[in-house]
Amino acid sequence: MANIKLTKNEQKKQKDSLKMYTRYLPTLILKKQQLQVEIRNVELREAEVRHKQEALNQEFRQWIAVFAEDVGLDDALLRVKYVDTAKGNIAGVEIPVFKGAEFHPVSYNLFEMPLWVDKAAEKLKQIILLDLEFNVLEEQIKRLGKELRITTQRVNLFEKVMIPDTRANIKKIGVYLGDQQTAAVVRGKMSKNKLVKVS
Secondary structure (H helix, E strand, O other): OOOOOOOHHHHHHHHHHHHHHHHHHHHHHHHHHHHHHHHHHHHHHHHHHHHHHHHHHHHHHOOHHHHOOOOOOOOOOOOEEEEEEEEEEEOOEEEEEEEEEEEOOOOOOOOOOOOHHHHHHHHHHHHHHHHHHHHHHHHHHHHHHHHHHHHHHHHHHHHHHHHHHHHHHHHHHHHHHHHHHHHHHHHHHHHHHHHHHHO
């Protein structure tokens, strides 16, 4: 508990602070709950993306024998030109939102390549898009998690430190002022008694 002045002004200041803390605390608790719900939603979306990736990879395993054939493609068949993201806002936290990606055009001689190359390129695109979306979801969780930690610390600070300390300060000041008032009344009665005896 901080060293406080035992005055009426300090008591009023402490009461105003308590009002502010108790008014702000429900907002913080609501924000904490909203962040927890949003993190859970993003985690569910991550699981969905992972499931789609696994399904595509399973489908790709069927192509392994075909890919073993040397068709003279270089490693950079598909290259991402740019990732399209937008800015979103959840509970005051700015997050990236995945919109898609654009790839550099795939160029190869259609007459020299087997037919499966087109389908393989399309499947690779899908896998890359899912990887990119997963990365954006990871960033969302990272940012929301950081904000959740900060909000949880604030909730704990208000619930366990600020509000109890402020109430204790108000009580301490109230007791002191009450004692001072009682002492003043006693001194007043003693002075009155002395005056009555003197006259």
